[in-house]
Amino acid sequence: MGKHYQAVLPKIRELSLLNASQALLGWDQEVMMPKAAAADRGDIMAAQAGVVHEKMTDPKLGEMLKAAKEETDLNPYEQANIRETLRSHEKALKIPQALITELTKLTSQATHVWADARGKSDFPLFAPWLEKILKLSKQIAEHVGYAKVPYDALLDEYDPGATVESVSQVLMPIRDALHDIVAKIAAAPKKPNKSILERHYDIASQEKVSRELVKLIGFKLDEGRLDISTHPFCSGTGIHDVRLTTRYMENWLPSATHGAIHEAGHGIYEQGLNHDYAYTPAGDAAWMSVHESQSRFWENTICRSHAFWEFYFPKLQTHFPDALMNVGLDDFYGAINFVEPSLIRVEADEVTYGLHIIIRFEIEKALFDGSIKVTDLPAIWNQKVKDLLGIAVPNDKHGVLQDVHWSFGGFGYFQTYLMGNLYAAQWNHYMRKDLPVDDHLRKGDCLPIRTWLNEKIHREGRCFRARDLVKHVTGEGLNPNYFVTYLKEKFGPIYNVVL
């Protein structure tokens, strides 16, 4: 550890500690805060963000980081700390503070307008706001700079190094493959009975089961929390305080269970970070695609697998005897793996989900290269849903207005969800070379699986960008074929069809 590194480390930690305050303000806002305090909370969070911005753009910080960067005795974690903080510092300096303030104010109002517009299914109400957000986002892209096209700058925000080209290279090949699998499944004579999951499930028991499940897969509840919020999320203030939320619906079991498991997947990642580098980038999760690869791995690959339910289904039955006592394991397995084109992304199954993302990625790309206009969005949206999912969109509420992301300027975010699926499939392929995964699951033993993820992925923090991490762990670049093969091998038998 060099002396310049030692000198700058407290400043790196300070930024992270102050961001932990901000994270708590955000968690509390969704889970605990009285609604009456919404405007005040906005002011507090803006003050907190202002402090972090001041410290992040401090020229002294830049000098110290540059001095540390020249040191030759830094280990990979220390190198990551200098590299990633310098990247954040330089990026923060590039965007004029006035532009950030303008976008923050705009989006804090726009999310309300969007909610209103969605409620009324009134796209023209939201359209002028979206125009402005898009305009400011393009300005930010110009300030930040980009590889080839402005949209690259937005993608880079959620996954450093990601570009339209690199994302397209992996997403486009699976577009047709997914479309084909969905069509074959739709034509299959065998149909699982989804209605099993729509029976009455007592909320108190759902809560008990959700806790049991997240504990079973290895989330440490005594170093975190599980609460309720409108939209499930994972947050917290550090390695020893990781907080999940889920939601309970009386007539739809997976909302609670797989919602909690998904967030626990994020949480297990956070709890598995390198404790020695807590509150520094090296002890922080490696951006969104890798994060989503963890949540989706546990939610789908593990907790929608037959082997997992061989162990846990009898236990689930004891929690819900009325709903499940006469249900067979295979019927339950079919129900939680029901595939059907539907309108709403967050309710989509494991197969059709990717098509929802591809629609959004194509639209964002076109919005940024100017080939489509905001006012054309509903028509374009509906056409793409028709083409890719084969269904008609009855209104904008169930179409172009369904997601919150654009109202907060989150262009570039959606693709990380599908990239997460691709990474998860690749982890799954290589993990099964090392471990008899299903044998462990049949015994309800998730430790070997978690340990594999801990050692190969979690501990690395931000030492690798996503595309380098996958090479480091599996020896090859991100390969979307693993995902397609995984889907075919899993859903062929469920639907008794050759995929």
Add this chain to the structure above:
Amino acid sequence: MGKHYQAVLPKIRELSLLNASQALLGWDQEVMMPKAAAADRGDIMAAQAGVVHEKMTDPKLGEMLKAAKEETDLNPYEQANIRETLRSHEKALKIPQALITELTKLTSQATHVWADARGKSDFPLFAPWLEKILKLSKQIAEHVGYAKVPYDALLDEYDPGATVESVSQVLMPIRDALHDIVAKIAAAPKKPNKSILERHYDIASQEKVSRELVKLIGFKLDEGRLDISTHPFCSGTGIHDVRLTTRYMENWLPSATHGAIHEAGHGIYEQGLNHDYAYTPAGDAAWMSVHESQSRFWENTICRSHAFWEFYFPKLQTHFPDALMNVGLDDFYGAINFVEPSLIRVEADEVTYGLHIIIRFEIEKALFDGSIKVTDLPAIWNQKVKDLLGIAVPNDKHGVLQDVHWSFGGFGYFQTYLMGNLYAAQWNHYMRKDLPVDDHLRKGDCLPIRTWLNEKIHREGRCFRARDLVKHVTGEGLNPNYFVTYLKEKFGPIYNVVL
């Protein structure tokens, strides 16, 4: 509003907003945080405190405040904002940062040592830590400066302008009066039956009753929260987000009800502050004595009054039919006003409580003027308890080690509790000149009482120091006789004795 005032206002607000973040971190630590995160939370809160200190000691802030101070067109709220922020700025500049860091580190360890020592009833374990804390506190007093004696500097921290002389002037006259009342009550033949309150009280019903009670006295639950913590407190992030805690004991009803009411008294004060000056000193509560005057007023003067229970006791009976259906109102009223010398301050009744405080004030005064040594504390403590309360202290756990305050360096804090009682009695005396308080209470109508407090006390924020506020509101200085008279008039009839 002058232009210098306008210029510095955002800086004043920023300090307050950042302190709101800190308040949330503190609330969460006690109510929500997993224990495993304690050390990390300390780091986050230290970073947050560091930012506030940096901003508070910024020379630019001082210049701006001094320029604003010269402006002649400031209203009393604006004047308070400049005066109080300048006071905090100058005080912060006087204490060397290294000394604050040393004390913070010392006390964060010392609270653990204290908890350990209390558990083992081992004063010598804690004594060396207390020596060091006292030494650093004396150093701070020297840096800050004081009126006559170093202890003045500590008193001033919790109540600006308070001195040993001014506090003694009001506390000493009631020392003998309280001692006399306690002795007469002890000799009275009539004894209320306290055991009524020790019956089985279902926790779920206690929670319902606590919510009903705080709502009844006017705490807005939809602009705040009521949760559980080991030690009840009131906190929050602003006027629209005021958070109370209480605790529930199955065999001791007042812990929940009067704990919640006490904190709601603090909370009603916070909710009654001037909304136009939110997140500035003018929209902040006027320090500790006035704060305690609000909590104790509601807890004791109102919610231990006969008139209040004439309205609410029948309702309480329906919540706890098994425990209370055969209990008469007067017996219940006697039980919640049971007076008896006891060892533990936080469990003391309304009469003996003041003696616990006087013991602590005399000891702190003597520690600071050097007339007693830390090592002599247990003997001195026990002697004073014997003299003032007439009971023997069996061990230090139930004696000198019972309170947490000294372990965090909170010298000067205790007296604000008793000062709060004195102020409350004076508010009560003058309120009854304006309002038929008991008539309102018999109808369960607390609004006129709350409105009186709102208009006369809450809205003033920090426009007045405590001693000036009482003159402003009642036309006379703080007069301890109101408290003594209140006790005599209340407890004489309960114990059927002339006090």
